Amino acid sequence: MLDSLSIFATAATAIILEAAPFLLLGSVIGALLEVFVSPEAMARCIPRSLAARVLMGVFGGMVLPTCECGIVPVVRRMLLKGVPPSVAVPFMLAAPVINPVVIASTLFAFQGDVSAVVVRCLLVLVPAMGLGVALRAFNAQDVLRHVPIQLPQFSAGAAGHETHADGCGCGCGHDHGTSGRGTVLSVLFHTAAEFVSMARFLVLGAVVSSAFKAFLPPHVLSYFASTPYLAILGLMLLAVLLSICSEADAFVAKSFAGFPFMSKMAFLAIGPMVDLKLIPLFFMVFRRRVAFALVIVPTVTVFFMAAVTAYMGG
Amino acid sequence: MGQMMRFLESCLLMWSGAFMLVLSNSTLYWQFLNPRYAWITMVAGGVLVVLGFAALYNRARTPRTDELLALTVAAGLALAAFVLPNPYFAEPVSRLDGPAAPMVTPARITVDGQEYVQINLAELLNMEGNNTMPQNARFSVRGQVLRTPSLDAAGFIAIHRLFVACCFADATAVGYLVQVDDPHVFTQGDWVRVTGPVERLQNGIPDPVLAQAVPQSAVQAGTGENGTAAPQPRPGHVVATVPGTSGSIAVQGVLSAIFSDVYMVRAEHVDPVPMPDIPFVFSIHQQEPYAY
Numbered sequence: 001m002l003d004s005l006s007i008f009a010t011a012a013t014a015i016i017l018e019a020a021p022f023l024l025l026g027s028v029i030g031a032l033l034e035v036f037v038s039p040e041a042m043a044r045c046i047p048r049s050l051a052a053r054v055l056m057g058v059f060g061g062m063v064l065p066t067c068e069c070g071i072v073p074v075v076r077r078m079l080l081k082g083v084p085p086s087v088a089v090p091f092m093l094a095a096p097v098i099n100p101v102v103i104a105s106t107l108f109a110f111q112g113d114v115s116a117v118v119v120r121c122l123l124v125l126v127p128a129m130g131l132g133v134a135l136r137a138f139n140a141q142d143v144l145r146h147v148p149i150q151l152p153q154f155s156a157g158a159a160g161h162e163t164h165a166d167g168c169g170c171g172c173g174h175d176h177g178t179s180g181r182g183t184v185l186s187v188l189f190h191t192a193a194e195f196v197s198m199a200r201f202l203v204l205g206a207v208v209s210s211a212f213k214a215f216l217p218p219h220v221l222s223y224f225a226s227t228p229y230l231a232i233l234g235l236m237l238l239a240v241l242l243s244i245c246s247e248a249d250a251f252v253a254k255s256f257a258g259f260p261f262m263s264k265m266a267f268l269a270i271g272p273m274v275d276l277k278l279i280p281l282f283f284m285v286f287r288r289r290v291a292f293a294l295v296i297v298p299t300v301t302v303f304f305m306a307a308v309t310a311y312m313g314g
Numbered sequence: 315m316g317q318m319m320r321f322l323e324s325c326l327l328m329w330s331g332a333f334m335l336v337l338s339n340s341t342l343y344w345q346f347l348n349p350r351y352a353w354i355t356m357v358a359g360g361v362l363v364v365l366g367f368a369a370l371y372n373r374a375r376t377p378r379t380d381e382l383l384a385l386t387v388a389a390g391l392a393l394a395a396f397v398l399p400n401p402y403f404a405e406p407v408s409r410l411d412g413p414a415a416p417m418v419t420p421a422r423i424t425v426d427g428q429e430y431v432q433i434n435l436a437e438l439l440n441m442e443g444n445n446t447m448p449q450n451a452r453f454s455v456r457g458q459v460l461r462t463p464s465l466d467a468a469g470f471i472a473i474h475r476l477f478v479a480c481c482f483a484d485a486t487a488v489g490y491l492v493q494v495d496d497p498h499v500f501t502q503g504d505w506v507r508v509t510g511p512v513e514r515l516q517n518g519i520p521d522p523v524l525a526q527a528v529p530q531s532a533v534q535a536g537t538g539e540n541g542t543a544a545p546q547p548r549p550g551h552v553v554a555t556v557p558g559t560s561g562s563i564a565v566q567g568v569l570s571a572i573f574s575d576v577y578m579v580r581a582e583h584v585d586p587v588p589m590p591d592i593p594f595v596f597s598i599h600q601q602e603p604y605a606y
Contacts, residue, residue: 009394009395018346020330185371188368189372196385200381203384206391242483252479255570255571
């Protein structure tokens, strides 16, 4: 029992230590967007056509590689700055997979097997693009929950100093100063608040996934290897429970000897889109219907695509 | 009350940052993360310390109780990880005198006049996966002993190590079966160095002569050529039925383990060795000198 507790504590701490820098980076990017980028400037970067917007979202990770640990605060800020959901949501789902770092790690783990990369990307692209198209008529107010992170309390009067720079999209309604010191402080305050708020879910996800790692008997996995469809379902569930970073999950997937190829691909596709760290963040940041869609649509799509491919002999 | 909460938040952020800064510069980092990410942890730690200091001055903010609780739980988990005995290393490494010095291991060693290539178990599996396993090669590998009743009966032990790509949570056990004279003299969990040739494992008949005579596809299918029964061993050669390794060998604390189903190490020497300074495998080299 002590051994299992030690493994549990070590694994949970390792997940937190691994994810914290990326969550911090996401919080910093979110704060910089908040303080320096105006909605008008953001609007100039967004293409007009739906197809171009969705493609910009799904392939945005090739320019801005982002781990799933830190992507939600970034996307939230993007939405508040006027980036349409048809760009931001595909980016949130696809960027943790369709980026140079994860593509390289997948290639290495599967020993140069390009089909692993292609299949993994396809399994992510379809639900990401689908949700982007489905949300084409939505704006930020339609998808985000109106629960600002202490932002109304960031008032110049109460703080005694200016905490927002021009371009703040928090909707707090206060005058914003543009002094250098105020700008730096504003970025620091936003970053700290965002990080501490999101860290709750990182810790929760780390605790639950480490518990499964430490206390779940390994032979339980063998029950799911009996049929291809059960294998796909089992590994998808495991991906959600383990909440492994997308840069490392390829090595874990490769190690599931005895499981069919498509089940490993389903594991690699669903984890970065839906896991125990992301699910509570979705429900905190997005409206309930949108949060459910972010969980259900990728899950169903990945399972369906993997099952059909397995049926066809893939 | 708000002031107290803000002060607590500031302390927790600064403590977290300081912990990351110290850990990234200590010899303990490998227990949690791949050492190549130490610089990321160090930078993040520094930023958290700054954020914690700045948070003291954000008089407009009142942190929530659950936010502070989460940071406290994270701190408690880190403490537990250091206090509780970890089954993967017998004695907790407790040096805080700077990052571990890069280990220089010779590419090859000589034992009883025979030369062996020093390689780690993950590199050996990688070589097997790339179909670059050289004929008649002799290797020196290290790992922890793993025994099961079925392996004992077949005259084998397994040796394994944990391969960590990013962090401890994604650790995968990697290993090989080792044919030994008497499995019962080995103790589960002991660190050993095994030197010997790598040979094909075909339904429990570790016979390099047979392996050369039978096509690759037939070897993997467990039959002879054209689907006939497996060829018979040489007279006097002990036939042992080795259980398939897929899913049959479990390692504590990891949900997945990779043991070769194709090759095994025929031990010429098995020597007890101390636990390496870093028992986990973090890197895989594609050619000599291997990381070992």
